[in-house]
Amino acid sequence: MSFHNELLSRARPVWDAMLAHPFLKATAEVRVPREAFSTWMQQDYLYVAQAIRFFSVLAAKAPGSLSTELAAGASALQSELRLFESMAAAQGVSVENLRITPACHAYAQFMLATAYGASFEEGFTLLYGAEKAYFDSWSFVRRNLTAVSPWQAFIDKWSDDSFRRWVEWLEATLDALAAAASPSLREKMAQIFLLTGQYEMLFWNMALHGESWPA
Numbered sequence: 001m002s003f004h005n006e007l008l009s010r011a012r013p014v015w016d017a018m019l020a021h022p023f024l025k026a027t028a029e030v031r032v033p034r035e036a037f038s039t040w041m042q043q044d045y046l047y048v049a050q051a052i053r054f055f056s057v058l059a060a061k062a063p064g065s066l067s068t069e070l071a072a073g074a075s076a077l078q079s080e081l082r083l084f085e086s087m088a089a090a091q092g093v094s095v096e097n098l099r100i101t102p103a104c105h106a107y108a109q110f111m112l113a114t115a116y117g118a119s120f121e122e123g124f125t126l127l128y129g130a131e132k133a134y135f136d137s138w139s140f141v142r143r144n145l146t147a148v149s150p151w152q153a154f155i156d157k158w159s160d161d162s163f164r165r166w167v168e169w170l171e172a173t174l175d176a177l178a179a180a181a182s183p184s185l186r187e188k189m190a191q192i193f194l195l196t197g198q199y200e201m202l203f204w205n206m207a208l209h210g211e212s213w214p215a
């Protein structure tokens, strides 16, 4: 079994729970509460801003050819921020002076700590986990759409052919990195992948139910 399939099979319980998340079902059925979708949009805007740093640190640590792809990924995220800004403006949602929620903060810190402090292979595994989670989540929404969605641009962004090809490239690259890694490094990569799936689940929970700091 390929390494990425091994990761997905070990993460199956959290992955299944993520894809069954009521936020995704409600988004597909175009009945997601406006407040929940606004929270997702605002917090994901903050997440993507941190993801640009994450990509850049990974690009700096990457072996030769991978560096170019990751640097291009960081720059593509700048356009993604513009997409959030235009979608938010069209829906009357503010993306200024936002307060980060605990779930978004923890996920972003996990991402940056892994990029800075762990091996390149572990950082790359986190990247694959986050992108695969969004590809699977938004593809679920796309497959199950019951009406025209005001959020179509987001649905397309993470489920179209070009994003699928990016995820396939991540998969193939991850498999090659794992083939050259020691068993103990592979196990560390698997632990990062499981944590990434858990954070994705916490992110949907936060969007749907809201979340705040103690004071």
Ligand code: MP5
Residues within 6 Å of the ligand: 044, 047, 048, 051, 077, 080, 130, 131, 133, 134, 200, 203
């Ligand atoms: C992604 C995201 C996908 N935007 N937000 C979360 C919580 N997980 C994954 O990453 P990208 O870089 O926007 O494709």
